[in-house]
Amino acid sequence: MDCPKLVVVDLDGTVVGYDTAHVAPSPAIIKALASVRAAGVPVAIATGRAVWGALRTVTDLGLTDGLVSATHGAVTYDLARDQVIDEVLIDPAEAVEALARADASTAFAVELRQRGWRHTANFSRDFESTWADVVDVDTLAATPTVRLAARVEATSSYGTRLRCPAATRLADSARIDESKFCVEVGFNGWIDIGAAGVTKATGVAAIAAHYGVDPADTIVFGDAANDLPMFAWAGHSVAMGQAVGEVQEAADEVAPSVYDDGVAVVLKRWFP
Structure with a gap:
């Protein structure tokens, strides 16, 4: 694809490793996302985590403004305003x-x-x-x-x-x-x-609409089955190298693993 106009990253297994405790992103990942933002391209987060579980890692990534799609697309959180701006509720x-x-x-x-x-x-x-x-x-x-x-x-x-x-x-x-x-x-x-109908794809679509970016100009990174809807939605999808075959096969590209800073490796193509 041409230079992306929106970069969307999952958290666990994509910019940080898998763990039940807090895991910090690597310097290479932090630098890569900073380069994207320095070029004037927004960086957004799409995660299955709840907002409260995502914010510490988001802060570690150096993101102080922009949007986070949490809870598999059900919640949209504005970092600069420090508040939820949209949510889709269910009666459980x-x-x-x-x-x-x-x-x-x-x-x-x-x-x-x-x-x-x-x-x-x-x-x-x-x-x-x-x-x-x-x-x-x-x-x-x-x-x-x-x-x-x-x-x-x-x-x-x-x-x-x-x-x-x-x-x-x-x-x-x-x-x-x-x-x-x-x-x-x-x-x-x-x-x-x-x-029903709420997925990471709907969450990312709302973020793209906020920025006025088309799906074709959006690149997304993920590693798990819940990333598949946004893979299908985005113009360019990238699976992490340690992802299972189902996820890799659905992506447009397979990056090196999260442990090899795969997100940073791919983003250097446009944001050195």
Whole structure:
């Protein structure tokens, strides 16, 4: 493609490595994104993380203004204004009921605005995050939210980057109404549930519209299945070198891995 007019990067597995604790981006990545911005091209973030989980890494990347698409496209956050400027809420009750009926041991959490995770007592707090409160299932199910998270005991690890078989079985057996909900099966026993039709593609499209940039002039970087919608939307998509085959095959280009600063390597083509 010609020089991009908008650069969009995922966080985990794209500009930082995989970890449940805080991981800082490399100097090469920070410099590469600074070069993009110095050329007058906006840099945006598209992440599955909640806003509160994304901001520390975004700050480490040197970004103090611009837009972040969080929660798989359900939330748009303005860094300069330090506030959410758009969000797509769901009523999680129907999905909670379906998942609990399929497996009574399912643990649940919902994003409670900027307060953190509201969760059931059996939801494991085994990762670094922000925690709001512990509630019963009925209270949780009655909480409007941008995301419902369901967890079961994992049968695959986060590092494999493969959808967890146990979570996949639960999602399939729950038969969640996909005309109402978008269901994203994760790697370590997680299922993320948001509004139907809301993906990283819709989040990035809103950011591009904000800047007046066409999809053809947008480059996106990612490493996971939840990046596939924005790969299909963007003019040029780049998969990270450690991504699984499904993700690499969907991209226009495969970069070196996150551990080899693949984003920086590709961006040097236009922003030395």
